[in-house]
Amino acid sequence: MLKQTEGSKAVAEAISLCRPEVICAYPISPQTHIVEALGEMVKAGRLTPCEFINVESEFAAMSVAIGASAAGARAYTATASQGLLFMAEAVYNASGLGLPIVMTVANRAIGAPINIWNDHSDSLSQRDSGWMQLFAETNQEAVDLHIQAFRLAEELSMPIMVCMDGFILTHAFERVDIPSQQQVDAYLPPFEPRQVLDPAEPVSIGAMVGPEAFMEVRYLAHAKQMQAIERIPQLAAEFKQAFGRDSGGLIRTYCTEDAETIIIAMGSVLGTIKDTVDEMRLEGHKIGVLGIISYRPFPLAQVRAALINSKRFLVLEKSLAVGMGGIVATDVRMAVTGTGLKGFTAIAGLGGRPITKASLHKLFREAEGEALPPVTFLDLDWEAVNKQLERERQTRRSGPVAENILHDKGIVSAKFG
Amino acid sequence: MFQIRVHGRGGQGVVTAAEMLSVASFEEGRHAQAFPSFGSERTGAPVVAFCRISDKEIRLREPIMEPDAIIIQDPTLLHQIDVFAGLKLDGYVLLNSRHSIEELGLGELVKGRQAERFCTLPATELGLKHVGRPIPNVPLLAGFAALSGIIRLESVIKAINEKFSGKVAAGNVAAATEAYNLVKEMMTGGAHA
Numbered sequence: 150m151l152k153q154t155e156g157s158k159a160v161a162e163a164i165s166l167c168r169p170e171v172i173c174a175y176p177i178s179p180q181t182h183i184v185e186a187l188g189e190m191v192k193a194g195r196l197t198p199c200e201f202i203n204v205e206s207e208f209a210a211m212s213v214a215i216g217a218s219a220a221g222a223r224a225y226t227a228t229a230s231q232g233l234l235f236m237a238e239a240v241y242n243a244s245g246l247g248l249p250i251v252m253t254v255a256n257r258a259i260g261a262p263i264n265i266w267n268d269h270s271d272s273l274s275q276r277d278s279g280w281m282q283l284f285a286e287t288n289q290e291a292v293d294l295h296i297q298a299f300r301l302a303e304e305l306s307m308p309i310m311v312c313m314d315g316f317i318l319t320h321a322f323e324r325v326d327i328p329s330q331q332q333v334d335a336y337l338p339p340f341e342p343r344q345v346l347d348p349a350e351p352v353s354i355g356a357m358v359g360p361e362a363f364m365e366v367r368y369l370a371h372a373k374q375m376q377a378i379e380r381i382p383q384l385a386a387e388f389k390q391a392f393g394r395d396s397g398g399l400i401r402t403y404c405t406e407d408a409e410t411i412i413i414a415m416g417s418v419l420g421t422i423k424d425t426v427d428e429m430r431l432e433g434h435k436i437g438v439l440g441i442i443s444y445r446p447f448p449l450a451q452v453r454a455a456l457i458n459s460k461r462f463l464v465l466e467k468s469l470a471v472g473m474g475g476i477v478a479t480d481v482r483m484a485v486t487g488t489g490l491k492g493f494t495a496i497a498g499l500g501g502r503p504i505t506k507a508s509l510h511k512l513f514r515e516a517e518g519e520a521l522p523p524v525t526f527l528d529l530d531w532e533a534v535n536k537q538l539e540r541e542r543q544t545r546r547s548g549p550v551a552e553n554i555l556h557d558k559g560i561v562s563a564k565f566g
Numbered sequence: 567m568f569q570i571r572v573h574g575r576g577g578q579g580v581v582t583a584a585e586m587l588s589v590a591s592f593e594e595g596r597h598a599q600a601f602p603s604f605g606s607e608r609t610g611a612p613v614v615a616f617c618r619i620s621d622k623e624i625r626l627r628e629p630i631m632e633p634d635a636i637i638i639q640d641p642t643l644l645h646q647i648d649v650f651a652g653l654k655l656d657g658y659v660l661l662n663s664r665h666s667i668e669e670l671g672l673g674e675l676v677k678g679r680q681a682e683r684f685c686t687l688p689a690t691e692l693g694l695k696h697v698g699r700p701i702p703n704v705p706l707l708a709g710f711a712a713l714s715g716i717i718r719l720e721s722v723i724k725a726i727n728e729k730f731s732g733k734v735a736a737g738n739v740a741a742a743t744e745a746y747n748l749v750k751e752m753m754t755g756g757a758h759a
Contacts, residue, residue: 153592155585317627322588322600420625505628 151326156288156318157182159325160253163292165196166333167251167299169225170340171217173202173210177232178265179315180255184227207232211239211250218248219354221345223299227253229315233271234259237278244279244370246355247343249302251295252280255315256416256467258500262551266501267315268467269415273444273476279370281309281377282444283397284415288318288325293396294442296328297384299337304380306343307373312444314417316501328392336391374446381443399448401440402455404430408437409460410517413452413481415441418465418497418504425509436513441477452484461491463516465509465527467498474524491519497527533557567620568716569630572703573649574639577609579703582729583637584615587707589728590721591619599624612647619716637710638662639689639702641670656680658714660749662689662702685713685749692748696741697734708742712749719746 152159161183164172172191174184191201200217204210210226217224228236233254243250254272258264272282283298285291291313298309313319344354358366378399385397395401403423405411412422419440429436439455439462441448456462462485464478473479475494482492493516498504508528515521536557541547570587574580581602588600596619603614616630635658636649643649653659656679663670663686676684687709689702697704704726711717719742726738 153589153598317601320602322585322598323624324592324597417627421627424626503629505631506626 150329151324153322154325154327155182156291156313156321156323156325157255158186159288159292159327160295160313160319161186161190162327163295164225164253165190166328166330167225167296167337168223168334168339169196169199169251170222171200171202171214171224173204173213173217173224173226175204175207175210175228175232177207177229179257179267179319180227180229180232180253182319183253183255187225207236208239211236211243211252214250214252215239215243215246215248218243218250218342219246219344219346221340221342221347223303223340224248224250225252226250227255229255230257230259230265230271233275237275240275240278240280242355243308245366247306247370247373248308249299249306249340249342250308251298251302252308252310253291253295254282254310254312255319256312257315262500264500265315267317268499268501269312270468270499272310272312273468275310276445276476279307279374281307281374281446283309283311284442284444285311285313285318286401286417286419286440286442288313288321288323289394290396290442291318292325292327293388293392293394296333296337297381297388297397299340301377301380301384303340303342305373305376307370307377312416317417326394332391336388377443377446378448381446397442399441399443400451400455401442403438403440405437405439405455405459407435409435410513411437411439411456411459411462412513412516413439413441413462413464413477414466415444415477416467418467421504421506422465422509425506425513428506429510429513434513434517436517444477447480447484449480449484452481453488456481456485456490457488459490461493461516461519463493463495463513463521465495465497465504465512467496469496469499492523493519493521493525494523495521495525495527502528530558567618567624567626568634569632570617570619570635570637570710571630571633572615572617572637572639573643573647574613574703575609575643576611576613578613578639579701580613580639581615583639583703583707584617586704586722586725586729587617587710587717588619589725590707590711590717591617593721593724594717596621597624599626603629612643633657635659635710635714635716637706639706641665644670644672650675656683658683658710659685660706660710660713661686662706664688664691682753683713685709685752687745687749689745692741692745696744697737704738705741705745708746709749712746712753719743722746 190196214224466477478494584600588598591598600617632652638661641663689705692705
């Protein structure tokens with residue numbers, strides 16, 4: 150049913166339609182509304198059978214999800230930012246044990262400095278955890294990706310993070326088509342675990358593995374993700390047939406056929422990028438967009454094929470590998486090895502800094518002219534940065550960086566208004 | 567695309583106003599996108615929320631910097647932040663106040679613009695009268711419907727009934743209806759309250 154609703158509420162409804170049997174929740178902004186809404190559904194008896202477990206921390210949330218999944222239950226949780234970091238040890242265990250948990254990550258920056266706004270630092274910090282990561286462009290896609298994620302996770306017996314931009318998507322009211330229970334039931338069969346803790350047929354889940362077998366177990370995790378490269382487009386095609394819309398898949402191209410310059414990004418910023426590209430197209434610029442939906446597994450061949458006929462690309466990412474540059478850009482450059490394509494990286498939107506069409510117009514034109522350094526920091530206030538650097542040159546006790554920058558910018562504390 | 571920015575303070579239903587505006591637009595078969603200025607809302611602190619209305623899918627995710635309309639739920643904000651920043655030359659302004667635009671010293675702002683698109687409305691009083699709470703958001707939405715014609719009063723009432731129920735819904739509908747009629751009267755009377 151088509152409705153105007155908040156992203157978080159829409160995702161909660163989608164999760165409910167997927168019939169999770171255990172939901173473990175610890176509140177952290179900006180995912181709180183999702184688990185709140187699910188808690189209400191369970192309490193009201195609208196989502197049954199399902200156990201909603203309040204836990205004392207994110208570490209416990211993932212640990213309970215692991216236990217539930219190992220016992221054969223369809224398990225779900227959601228988190229963001231420091232919450233994801235706090236559960237990191239259990240995150241690796243969930244994938245190492247091959248448990249098909251689905252988790253929403255309402256993407257948010259990681260502190261310090263403390264900041265509750267959106268970027269992609271949190272889930273990207275778990276890049277090598279063995280979890281798959283799918284990025285939603287809109288709230289509709291967030292809804293649809295969760296439904297596809299349970300199917301894929303359980304087929305492969307591996308966990309998936311569905312990533313949606315915190316606040317920008319989670320708190321946005323927009324039009325979303327919520328499928329019917331019958332549609333979801335037809336697409337997502339009941340969970341048939343590959344392994345289950347059953348007193349009648351005892352097994353060990355989580356046996357210690359020495360050097361003689363560890364590499365094989367790890368390789369199999371990689372092999373599963375390589376299988377996912379095959380399955381993700383198939384599941385998206387099946388989804389389209391059943392639900393009538395394009396959602397998911399590995400990548401999505403926009404105006405790339407004759408594009409000389411291609412902008413690459415993940416998540417909701419693709420919308421602003423597409424609007425900018427539409428305006429530039431009207432002026433005759435040969436520019437297109439490549440959205441990456443599946444960050445893990447990373448679709449190397451598909452990205453290469455999408456870029457191969459262009460002349461240059463710009464990866465615009467809401468993440469920073471400190472001391473190196475782009476995180477997504479590294480993977481994209483790997484994909485185009487040997488093609489001779491020119492590549493640029495723009496770090497943008499960290500800690501919730503708005504990414505505006507005006508800034509993108511300027512940036513994309515510079516990319517077209519190949520007038521960018523290898524790594525650009527979009528809308529960085531160089532005056533503030535240089536002032537602090539100068540302060541550090543002048544004074545040994547230069548003080549806390551965050552406080553100094555706020556002071557230089559004339560801000561008393563983080564701006565909420 | 568029509569873009570609206572709502573200013574107010576934490577506790578005044580600023581975010582709810584933008585969301586209800588999007589619901590009212592959706593009821594008319596249009597695409598709408600409402601979102602808050604992301605952050606921790608605290609009672610009394612300045613809060614901003616946004617709403618875009620369009621006949622096609624809305625993909626843009628930047629904050630609204632050049633609004634077609636500005637709704638101000640708390641006139642004390644005029645002294646604190648530049649609530650009119652980026653307002654388009656042909657833009658609308660609806661302000662919660664018993665005083666007129668001129669009395670509020672905003673004559674300069676209106677100069678060179680379409681004066682009939684500037685209006686004040688005693689929305690807090692209407693909220694108190696009909697709902698028993700000094701929440702100005704719903705009367706302002708109905709006033710905005712009257713001022714701009716962008717949405718219909720019936721759609722605002724639909725959004726009210728989706729958000730509230732029982733006595734609260736009825737009170738809000740009454741507040742909205744009076745607000746709508748007040749603004750319409752001011753517009754036809756030519757004199758701004």
